[in-house]
Amino acid sequence: MAMADWRLEGVEFASCNCNWGCPCQFSSPPTHGKCEAVVSMRIDKGHFENEVLDGLCWVGTFAWPGAIHEGNGRCQVFIEERATPGQRAALLTILSGAETVPGATVFQVFASTLSEVLEPCFVPIEIKIDILERKAHTRIPGVLEVTGEPIRNPVTGEPQRARLVLPDGFEFTEAEMASGSFDTQGGIKISSKGGHGHFARLHFTGQGVVR
Numbered sequence: 001m002a003m004a005d006w007r008l009e010g011v012e013f014a015s016c017n018c019n020w021g022c023p024c025q026f027s028s029p030p031t032h033g034k035c036e037a038v039v040s041m042r043i044d045k046g047h048f049e050n051e052v053l054d055g056l057c058w059v060g061t062f063a064w065p066g067a068i069h070e071g072n073g074r075c076q077v078f079i080e081e082r083a084t085p086g087q088r089a090a091l092l093t094i095l096s097g098a099e100t101v102p103g104a105t106v107f108q109v110f111a112s113t114l115s116e117v118l119e120p121c122f123v124p125i126e127i128k129i130d131i132l133e134r135k136a137h138t139r140i141p142g143v144l145e146v147t148g149e150p151i152r153n154p155v156t157g158e159p160q161r162a163r164l165v166l167p168d169g170f171e172f173t174e175a176e177m178a179s180g181s182f183d184t185q186g187g188i189k190i191s192s193k194g195g196h197g198h199f200a201r202l203h204f205t206g207q208g209v210v211r
Contacts, residue, residue, distance in 0.1 A: 003206045004099040006048040006090070011129045012172070012200050013136035013148050014039040015180025017192040020151055024068060025164060035064040035073075036190040038146050038182045040138040041202065042127050048090030056080050057125045058091060059138060059146075061188040068113050075110070076118040076187045078140055080125050092120060094204075104208030106171035118187040131199040134159070134178045144184040148197045151179050164198065172200035173211055 016022060016037035018030050039060045046053035057080050064073040079091055093099055097111030126139040129148075136148030150159035162177040180197025184190050203210040 003101075004049055004093070005206075006046075006094055006099060007203075007205050007210075008041075008043055008046040008053065008094065009203045010041050010043040010046070010201070011131060012039065012041045012202050013129050013138065013146070013178075013180070013197065014200075015146055015148060015182050015192065015197040016195060017190070018196045020179060020196050021162070021164070021177060022196040022198070025166065029067050034066060035062070035068050036192065037062045038138070038144065038184065038190075040127050040129070040136070040146060042129055048094060051086045051090040053087055053090060056083055056087060056091065057127045058095065059125060059127075059140065059144070060095065061144065061184050061186060061190065062110070063188050063190055064113065068110070071113045071115060073110070073114045074116045074118070074188055075114050077120045078125060078143070078186075079120060079122050081122045083122065088120075088122060100206045101208060104170060104206070105204050107204075109170055121186070129199065131176055131201065134161075134176055134199055136178075136180075136197075136199065140186075143186045144182065146180065146182040148178045148180045148199065151177060167211075170209060172198075172202060173209065175200040 097108030100108040134150040138146040175198040178197035
């Protein structure tokens, strides 16, 4: 059976509770034994069949008791309230890993590790993501706040730049490393200060990352 035709292009800021660089990117155990993260994306261009997704934003909160691949994760998704019913259904389908080749995108991989998916919320979302400056701010009033900033040299305090290249990555092929902090008050309550963050330009289809 043919898969639905879909595509997402846009910018992402992700932050987790691990040290800068995130050992998960290197197939190593999480810094503190568990993984907690918030992912924000602004869709610059996208569609699901005939449903246009340009300009919409979404946020996901995640918590795993151990390494991601060990499973038993929890997730909650937030989509901009201005999305139409059709756009909401389309985004939820993509973010659930459906209509995707197994293992081809971070959505499908993460979905395979979840044991609980909370009800999605359709809410006002404020997202500012500047990859060049390595600055980000995501806010859902009363629910969560996320910030991203450059990693700073511990001696001089000057911004320090680092990139991670994953030629075969299922989320991105290249990302700018950063420092991230978050605090959430939704169904999944997690917080971290000065942990890992990364900025990336994402481009997905149901076949995987467009390289």
